[in-house]
Amino acid sequence: xxxxxxxxxxxxxxxARFIRxxxxxxxxxxxxxxxxxxxxTALMYxxxxxxxxxxxxxxxxWFWEKNRIELKRGYVEQIDTKGKKLTFKxxxxxxxxxxxxxxxxxxxxxxxxxxxxxxxxxxxxYQDLEAxxxxxxxxxxxxxxxxxxxxxxxxxxxxSRHIPVTILVREKSYWNGVMPPEESEMINREIxxxxxxxxxxxxxxxxxxxxxxEACAVVTKxxxxxxxxxxxxxxxxxxxxxxxxxxxxxxxxxxxVNEHLExxxxxxxxxxxxxxxxxxxxxRRSVEAIWYTGRMMGETVAYNICGKSVAYxxxxxxxxxxxxxxxxxxxxxxxxxxxxxHKMIYWEHPDGRKSIRIIYDEDQGHIxxxxxxxxxxxHEVCEKWIREKTNIEAVITNLGLANFDPEFYEKHEAEVVxxxxxxxxxxxxxxxxxxxxxxxxxxKS
Amino acid sequence: xxxxxxxxxxxxxxPPFTDTIQKIAAAVGGIGLLFMILALSGNGTIQxxxxxxxxxxxxxxxxxxxxxxxxxxxxxxxxNNGVWFSSLASKGLWGWVxxxxxxGFYVVLYWFPQYLGLGGEDAANTGLVAFFDPLSRMLxxxxxxxxxxxxxxxxxxxxxxxxxxxxxxxxxxxxxxRTISVMFFQLGFAFLIPxxxxxxxxxxxxxTNMWPLNYYFFYDWNLNTLLGAGNVGLFMLLFGLAMVFxxxxxxxxxxxxxxxCSWVCGCGGLAETAGDPFRHLSDKSLKAWKxxxxxxxxxxxxxTLMTVAVIYSYYTGDRNVLITKPIAIGLIVLLGAFVIAIxxxxxxxxxxxxDKLSLLISGIVGVIVLLAVIAYFTGSFVIDGGLLRSWYGxxxxxxxxxxxxxxxxxxxxxxxxxxxxxxxxxLLGLQQKFFSRFxxxxxxxxxxxxxxxxxxxxxxxxxxxxxxxxxxxVRASCVGCGICAAVCPRGVLKLExxxxxxQNKTTELKAIxxxxxxxxxx
Numbered sequence: 001x002x003x004x005x006x007x008x009x010x011x012x013x014x015x016a017r018f019i020r021x022x023x024x025x026x027x028x029x030x031x032x033x034x035x036x037x038x039x040x041t042a043l044m045y046x047x048x049x050x051x052x053x054x055x056x057x058x059x060x061x062w063f064w065e066k067n068r069i070e071l072k073r074g075y076v077e078q079i080d081t082k083g084k085k086l087t088f089k090x091x092x093x094x095x096x097x098x099x100x101x102x103x104x105x106x107x108x109x110x111x112x113x114x115x116x117x118x119x120x121x122x123x124x125x126y127q128d129l130e131a132x133x134x135x136x137x138x139x140x141x142x143x144x145x146x147x148x149x150x151x152x153x154x155x156x157x158x159x160s161r162h163i164p165v166t167i168l169v170r171e172k173s174y175w176n177g178v179m180p181p182e183e184s185e186m187i188n189r190e191i192x193x194x195x196x197x198x199x200x201x202x203x204x205x206x207x208x209x210x211x212x213x214e215a216c217a218v219v220t221k222x223x224x225x226x227x228x229x230x231x232x233x234x235x236x237x238x239x240x241x242x243x244x245x246x247x248x249x250x251x252x253x254x255x256x257v258n259e260h261l262e263x264x265x266x267x268x269x270x271x272x273x274x275x276x277x278x279x280x281x282x283x284r285r286s287v288e289a290i291w292y293t294g295r296m297m298g299e300t301v302a303y304n305i306c307g308k309s310v311a312y313x314x315x316x317x318x319x320x321x322x323x324x325x326x327x328x329x330x331x332x333x334x335x336x337x338x339x340x341x342h343k344m345i346y347w348e349h350p351d352g353r354k355s356i357r358i359i360y361d362e363d364q365g366h367i368x369x370x371x372x373x374x375x376x377x378x379h380e381v382c383e384k385w386i387r388e389k390t391n392i393e394a395v396i397t398n399l400g401l402a403n404f405d406p407e408f409y410e411k412h413e414a415e416v417v418x419x420x421x422x423x424x425x426x427x428x429x430x431x432x433x434x435x436x437x438x439x440x441x442x443x444k445s
Numbered sequence: 446x447x448x449x450x451x452x453x454x455x456x457x458x459x460p461p462f463t464d465t466i467q468k469i470a471a472a473v474g475g476i477g478l479l480f481m482i483l484a485l486s487g488n489g490t491i492q493x494x495x496x497x498x499x500x501x502x503x504x505x506x507x508x509x510x511x512x513x514x515x516x517x518x519x520x521x522x523x524x525n526n527g528v529w530f531s532s533l534a535s536k537g538l539w540g541w542v543x544x545x546x547x548x549g550f551y552v553v554l555y556w557f558p559q560y561l562g563l564g565g566e567d568a569a570n571t572g573l574v575a576f577f578d579p580l581s582r583m584l585x586x587x588x589x590x591x592x593x594x595x596x597x598x599x600x601x602x603x604x605x606x607x608x609x610x611x612x613x614x615x616x617x618x619x620x621x622x623r624t625i626s627v628m629f630f631q632l633g634f635a636f637l638i639p640x641x642x643x644x645x646x647x648x649x650x651x652x653t654n655m656w657p658l659n660y661y662f663f664y665d666w667n668l669n670t671l672l673g674a675g676n677v678g679l680f681m682l683l684f685g686l687a688m689v690f691x692x693x694x695x696x697x698x699x700x701x702x703x704x705x706c707s708w709v710c711g712c713g714g715l716a717e718t719a720g721d722p723f724r725h726l727s728d729k730s731l732k733a734w735k736x737x738x739x740x741x742x743x744x745x746x747x748x749t750l751m752t753v754a755v756i757y758s759y760y761t762g763d764r765n766v767l768i769t770k771p772i773a774i775g776l777i778v779l780l781g782a783f784v785i786a787i788x789x790x791x792x793x794x795x796x797x798x799x800d801k802l803s804l805l806i807s808g809i810v811g812v813i814v815l816l817a818v819i820a821y822f823t824g825s826f827v828i829d830g831g832l833l834r835s836w837y838g839x840x841x842x843x844x845x846x847x848x849x850x851x852x853x854x855x856x857x858x859x860x861x862x863x864x865x866x867x868x869x870x871x872l873l874g875l876q877q878k879f880f881s882r883f884x885x886x887x888x889x890x891x892x893x894x895x896x897x898x899x900x901x902x903x904x905x906x907x908x909x910x911x912x913x914x915x916x917x918x919v920r921a922s923c924v925g926c927g928i929c930a931a932v933c934p935r936g937v938l939k940l941e942x943x944x945x946x947x948q949n950k951t952t953e954l955k956a957i958x959x960x961x962x963x964x965x966x967x
Contacts, residue, residue: 010894042895049527050932051900058894058909060730160526193520291893320891322934325522325616329891329936376936379889404888404939406930408618436886436943 002026003305004086004094006076007102010291011272013037014298015100015305016069022306027068028094030086032075034126036061041291043129044153048160053126079247081265098267098305101244101255102298105237105273105289114207119215120231123154132157135230139163143218143228145204146235147174149321152187154232155196156324166197166226168204168218177336182346182355183373184336187323189352194324199224207231237289239274252276254287259311261301269305271297283317283333290319316386317369318379326353331382332369334359342368345396345423347416349374356416360392367395375412376404380443393428396420400434401442467514474507484576485561494579501597505605512609521616523932525901533855534722540855548852555843558591584640593640599715600636604628606718613721619927619940623707627714635711648674650681653709655688657748658869660842664834665759694876700942701883702873703925710869712862715851716903717926720859724928727858727905734905737865737922742787744841745871746780751837754830765829773820781813790878841866860903864922874921882942883925884950885918887911891935898929898938911951912937919950 003019005012008031016027029037042056064071072094078087079099086094107122109115121131132154142158144151147169158165171177174191176184191198203221210216217227239254250256250264254276261269272294273287280286293314303310320329334357338344343362348355354374360367366389370382381402385395399413417430463471480500483491516524533539553560562572570578574589577597581589607628614620634653643649648670656662662685671678671685696704706713716724727733758765785806850862863870877883885908892915898908904922908929911918918938930938946952 039894039896041893042897045525045895045897048525049530050525051896052529055729055896055900058896058913292890295890318890320935325520327934327936376888376939379891383889404936406617406619406927407940408622410618436941437945440943440945 001097002028002095003098003100004096005029005100005102006086007031007104007272007274008033008037008071009040009102009104009272009294010037011104011294011298012100012102014295015102015271015301016298017067018299018302019305020067020069022302022308025306026070028070028072028096030072030074030076030094032073032089035071035073036064038126040124043123043126044157047129047132047157076243079244079249081247081249081268084267099269100301100305101249101263101268101270101274102272102294103240103243103274106240107233108236108238109233110235112204112207114209114215115233117207117209117215117231118213119229120207120233122233122237123150123157124237132230132232136161136163139229141166141226141228142230142232143168143226144232144234145218146233147171148234148236149175150237151232151234152191152323154234155191156194158230159194159196164197166199166228167191168202168220169198169200170203172201174198174200180334180336180338180346180357180371182348183328183357183371186326186348186352186355186373190324190326237273239276239287239289241274259313260304260309261297261312262304269301271301277312281313284314288314292318316383318383326374327372327376329372329375329377330370331377331379332359332367332386334369334371345392345416345420347412347419349412354412356412358392358396358416360395364389365391365393367392370402377402378404378439381439384443392420393426397428397431398433398442399430400432401439403434464514464518467511470507470510470514472507473503474511477501477503477505477507481573481576485573487562487572492575492578494583497576497579500576501601505601508605509608512612516609516612516615524613525897525932528722528725531722534725536726536856544853544855547854548848551848551852554591554595555847561591561594563591564588581640584637585643587643596636599711600631602719603631603711603714606721607714610718610721614931617927617931620931623927624717626708627710627717630709631711631714634709635714647677648681652681652684652688654711655685655693655869657745657752657872658710658712658867659685660748660752660837660868663752663756663759665755668759693873697873697876698881699883701881701923701925702870702877703883703923703940705873706863706870706924707926712846712850712867713924716854716859716863720851720854720903723854723859724903725858725900726856727860727864727903729899729902729905729907731907734907737905738787740865741867741871741874741922744845744866745868746783747833747837747841748868750828751830751833754828754833758830765831770821774817777813777816777820781809784809841868858903858905860905860924863924864904870922870924877923878919878921880947882944882947883923884941884943885911885923885929886939886941887915887917888935888937888939889915892937893935895934897932897934901928901932903928908938917951 003025005016005028008029012029016029019025019027036057037059038053038056039058042051045051046053046056074088074090074092076086077089080087084096084099086096088094105124107124114120119135121128123129123132136158139158141164144154144165144167147167151167151169152174155165155167173181173184174187179187188198188200202224204218205221206219207215208217208219208225215228215231217225218231219225241251241255244251244255248265249268254274255263255270256278257263257270257275258278261271261275263270273289275287275297277284277286296314297312300310300312316332318329318331320327322328338359341362342359344360345358346355355372356375357371358367359369359371367385369386370377378401396413396417399416400411403411403413414430417428420426421428477500480491480496480503484496529535531537533543558574562570562574564570564574569575570588574591574594577589577594580597581587581593607624610624611621614624630653635651639649639651650671651659661667668682671682674681693705707717788802788805788809845866846862850866853861892909892912894909894913896909898912899906899910902908903926904924906918906920906923908918925940927940930940
């Protein structure tokens, strides 16, 4: 059996690796972007000089031949799902028995005038990185549009090269659609601390053409004009599915799949950013453009193709990011505006660069989620607590088990317990246990 | 990605403009170095203690002020911007120049010390060595040797660049404490105490330098010196033995080899401080790892054989080790068993199929049998202990640990010696792998495979390959510097000690697979 995979990102590659582990099927991975799999999340570090492109490849180049995963560089223009044949832009064709679509996302464009000019780019692909590099030469200022994770990454990239950068954020505070107010405010402060020009409540209205088809300035809805030689569009991403228009594969925002990641056409599967769950699991969105969901879908589709029926289940929500120098981790249900039933403990370090937010159900008393800034928590421990609906007092009593900060770091668990005691007028006391032995015993229990 | 300006800066991120204070600091350090060059060129007027202390102070002050301005003017956090754009730190022209200069310095230091001004038996020191005489007389009462010059500069480098490292990682308490530790052990235990011991008429002895890194510990002259120095000498001898057989195994059991390699050891100390700007240059390929394992364990076997021969000679007074048939056969079998054990233990990593593995092992067994048969029929034969000793001293003690070990910092990273050559690292590494509570744990499914951890691992460990599988990291070579955990943008790595899972530290316990138990780690 020949399995063709379109896309060599984390989803497609994970699918290929697991199919190889489970079977001897012929595997071909197709990409128009690069010859080899690289970590998309590391693009920013190449620009910033932390790593070279080759350092972002999780597998050495010999890996593919050794594991009999064929790599094809090419852009798929047509998919004939009846004849099970792909046609490439170059004119050549490839037959398959099963097809996995893992084509990722593309940056959102909301019909802004000038959005397709030169010097206007998102940050998603290797080609976007090349464009940023190309236009950085002699660049006087860049404007980044959008207040999400990628926007700040792009701003950090220019900032690292000492190129002045302005971030336009429509909202009143950074990422406040996702982050609770205090954390959102913390991100604002961190951006200002790095002397990056963050402009809140400013929305892009138009990108100005310099007369040669290149962006030279932006104008905001408030009428402000900002001269710039590069415009970064980072107002989210959406599934990259345009090329599927005539294939008969059913799409909505993304390629619609059931829980076995099957599309509406037999023997065609879709995974990762480009896919849309018909019935997402509770607490999950139908399209999730996240690294680990791509990885999980890749593994799931491999099982389903190799004869073992497995439903896709990403489990309890988690994620992480880094806002300049502040790390962020989230486990479970944390919202910008918590529902009434959710009560919380919020501790913030006096320096305003660390916080722990613990959310629990007021009536039932069980833990719901953790939101962490500048503090690392252990994924498995948090997940177990949330999954088992552990009581908030049991959680904070053993909070040391969750800590994942390096040795000798300041401990903040006692302060969290204090806040809880003050809020609830109780006298919960913290257990000092936090060693690996205790964690191990807890996870095995 | 090539339009970027290559800079000469050792501080990352390279400042776009060096400010006035930094220019002055660079000049101050430069003047300090100039004094040394003047002394080397035989300028007699500056051969006194005032000039020496001025020179050393200027070098220290210049380095510290420069890095203060580089880091303290920026928000605290990871400072790897522009590392790969730096000519000095990414094998550009300046990297090669520095590599050649350092290598040249070591060649002169080891084999042509007269060019540094080392005097003969009757002749006084001149040049650079004489420049350090005042400090040496103050500490030990003797005039300086080339080793004293080297030791002083080495200590100054660890102190100055140690402060730079602390400023760079001022947000990270593990890094701060660890760096203070290497600075303390270098200044006190490796530099001052041995010198002062000499002034007090005791043997030169560094308490933190143990066999097999200190390969001459069992040499006749060292044993004689210690045994001839009364109770203090005896204490030193016993302490040295206790380090190898009790203290080190105990500490390694509890904390991994990091207690030594990145907290105490002088070689590690220099690598962690002055070598820090080059840590990312270590080769992360599987091939490099294979070479590393053969080389470092080869050196361990070499130093063990050499030491056995040396001790034998010490007791028999015979330079040659006479080996009788039973001993020869015993040794061959022992050595073979050792090799097979290494192959067995590493079979997962060396990626051999079962057939090939059996072939390899039967090959080794065949060679052992053949050698044993030859030994049986040829009768007794001799190992020239003196020859082994001089070759070890030349090839490993000088050429590898010194010339290559530091000279190649700008070309192969800061841990070339620790990774490929150090027998101490090999020994501690074996224990770390099989009998230590230390490991690096990974944080569930948070890894995004970005590669920062692997890139900044000075030992060339592909940390990411474990982290992205959610597998804990147990590697013989890991020195526990903690930089992987520091540079990780997602909080995935943590250095931990624990005894509950001593025999299966790498067993999966992770939330990253959708169907646990069905898929083996590959």
